[in-house]
Amino acid sequence: MFSLPSFILSDESKERIAKVWTLTNSAAHYGWIPFILYLGWANTANKPNLFNLLSPLPSI
Amino acid sequence: MSGIFNVPGAAPTKPKSKFEEFKESPMFTVLVNSVFFVAGVAFIQSPLMEMLAPEL
Amino acid sequence: MSTPVNITDYTKIPTQAGVSPMTSDQTDESFWSSNPISSFFIDTYRNVHQHRESLSLSNPGSVEDLNKEVARDVFLNQYAFTGLRADLNKAFSLNPAFQTSHTFSIGSTNLPSYAFSALFANDDLFVQGNVDADFSLSGRLNYGWNKHNISKVNLQIAHGQPTMCQLEQDIKGSDFSINFKTLNPTFQLLNASEIFTGVAVGSLLQNVTPNLALGLEVLYSRSQSGTPADSGVSYLTRYVSTNKNWIFSGQLQANGAAIASFWRKVSPNVEAGIETTLQAGMIPITDPVVGTPVGIQPTIEGSTTVGAKYEYRQSVYRGTIDSNGKIACFLEKKILPTLSILFSGEIDHFKQESKLGCGLQFETAGNQELLMMQQGLDADGNPLQAPPQ
Numbered sequence: 001m002f003s004l005p006s007f008i009l010s011d012e013s014k015e016r017i018a019k020v021w022t023l024t025n026s027a028a029h030y031g032w033i034p035f036i037l038y039l040g041w042a043n044t045a046n047k048p049n050l051f052n053l054l055s056p057l058p059s060i
Numbered sequence: 061m062s063g064i065f066n067v068p069g070a071a072p073t074k075p076k077s078k079f080e081e082f083k084e085s086p087m088f089t090v091l092v093n094s095v096f097f098v099a100g101v102a103f104i105q106s107p108l109m110e111m112l113a114p115e116l
Numbered sequence: 117m118s119t120p121v122n123i124t125d126y127t128k129i130p131t132q133a134g135v136s137p138m139t140s141d142q143t144d145e146s147f148w149s150s151n152p153i154s155s156f157f158i159d160t161y162r163n164v165h166q167h168r169e170s171l172s173l174s175n176p177g178s179v180e181d182l183n184k185e186v187a188r189d190v191f192l193n194q195y196a197f198t199g200l201r202a203d204l205n206k207a208f209s210l211n212p213a214f215q216t217s218h219t220f221s222i223g224s225t226n227l228p229s230y231a232f233s234a235l236f237a238n239d240d241l242f243v244q245g246n247v248d249a250d251f252s253l254s255g256r257l258n259y260g261w262n263k264h265n266i267s268k269v270n271l272q273i274a275h276g277q278p279t280m281c282q283l284e285q286d287i288k289g290s291d292f293s294i295n296f297k298t299l300n301p302t303f304q305l306l307n308a309s310e311i312f313t314g315v316a317v318g319s320l321l322q323n324v325t326p327n328l329a330l331g332l333e334v335l336y337s338r339s340q341s342g343t344p345a346d347s348g349v350s351y352l353t354r355y356v357s358t359n360k361n362w363i364f365s366g367q368l369q370a371n372g373a374a375i376a377s378f379w380r381k382v383s384p385n386v387e388a389g390i391e392t393t394l395q396a397g398m399i400p401i402t403d404p405v406v407g408t409p410v411g412i413q414p415t416i417e418g419s420t421t422v423g424a425k426y427e428y429r430q431s432v433y434r435g436t437i438d439s440n441g442k443i444a445c446f447l448e449k450k451i452l453p454t455l456s457i458l459f460s461g462e463i464d465h466f467k468q469e470s471k472l473g474c475g476l477q478f479e480t481a482g483n484q485e486l487l488m489m490q491q492g493l494d495a496d497g498n499p500l501q502a503p504p505q
Contacts, residue, residue, distance in 0.1 A: 040214035
């Protein structure tokens with residue numbers, strides 16, 4: 001039984017890396033805008049609600 | 061005179077003048093655009109451009 | 117009365133003539149500055165550094181902004197659009213800046229029918245995101261670690277298309293700017309000769325005199341493993357006049373393009389610019405009888421664009437005319453404090469084509485204070501003083 005050099009990845013870990021990559025990808029895809037909205041919401045004094053954040057109409 | 065009825069290459073071609081030859085060379089584009097650039101810079105730097113700016 | 121010499125203070129003990137003990141300065145120095153070889157390098161570095169400081173050079177700005185004044189401020193490449201569009205911008209806060217925007221568009225070839233974007237920015241963080249009707253996302257994030265270091269991430273994710281991810285690091289020195297950029301980097305540890313695939317760009321812009329900056333950009337790209345890598349060097353220069361009212365910039369790009377641009381601030385509200393692009397390329401010559409390629413011929417395509425920007429209190433006018441027969445203009449006028457109209461037009465005289473775009477931009481507010489401010493009133497309903505110019 002010989003062992004591969006440590007920098008050569010086995011098929012399993014390659015698969016795992018691919019899975020992590022797709023997961024990060026969709027996390028960024030779905031999470032980017034909510035992330036910005038959260039940042040803005042947390043840093044705005046009057047904490048607008050979700051409807052106000054998403055609607056284009058003036059909120060007053 | 062369309063090229064379809066002529067044997068290509070057999071039609072007597074007028075010898076191009078030196079100027080026409082130059083006009084088709086890449087150097088012509090370079091020269092024209094350089095002249096445009098220099099003329100444009102001269103125009104923008106000239107008092108003419110200042111006259112196009114409105115006094116407010 | 118002489119004070120008795122303290123015997124532990126060796127510096128006061130006279131030794132051989134001509135050989136003085138180490139001064140207190142020298143004893144403070146470390147091994148690296150006291151040994152002759154490294155001290156030579158350190159001294160040389162110090163001399164160069166002192167000389168550089170004596171030149172009192174300023175930062176030349178980033179490579180990306182090399183011809184920003186012409187290409188992004190005066191020309192309308194960034195602004196022109198076609199069809200009808202309406203932007204509904206809603207501001208929630210000014211400091212930190214937080215706003216959302218809804219864009220509707222019809223009749224345009226490149227604008228999506230609907231897009232939502234959000235922006236958040238404070239002193240060291242800038243995040244922006246844009247999602248359109250097809251749910252494709254483009255986002256950017258800039259984070260400033262300190263005054264000299266900014267990291268940037270650019271993302272483009274769409275369904276059924278490969279994700280684009282660009283990582284960027286900006287380093288701003290006192291008289292130079294360095295930028296490292298990499299697009300879709302992947303590292304393959306298996307294959308020693310082809311470790312990196314993607315695009316990597318490194319650039320340096322250095323001020324050599326208070327006015328003149330010279331730069332270099334190195335590009336390396338390998339689109340797929342197995343294909344040969346591509347690399348190239350671009351040369352950059354930028355000259356800013358002493359009173360900063362005109363700027364010349366030139367680029368010699370690795371892909372065979374030469375770009376020269378010139379910008380001048382004619383008066384406080386008028387800017388003018390000109391840009392000439394020469395693109396060298398190769399086209400195959402085909403045999404007139406057989407139609408098979410017989411060789412290649414060098415070609416050069418060139419175009420020169422002149423433009424001006426007029427900025428008034430309530431409106432901005434931009435116009436350009438280029439050597440390919442295109443005349444374009446872009447007008448932006450604020451007709452109410454909360455409503456602007458946009459007009460974008462282009463006529464191509466050589467091709468007999470024209471493009472037209474009209475737009476409305478609404479500004480709404482997410483809270484009372486901003487709403488009053490947009491109307492030119494402060495929170496109590498009194499007219500705001502005009503900000504000092």
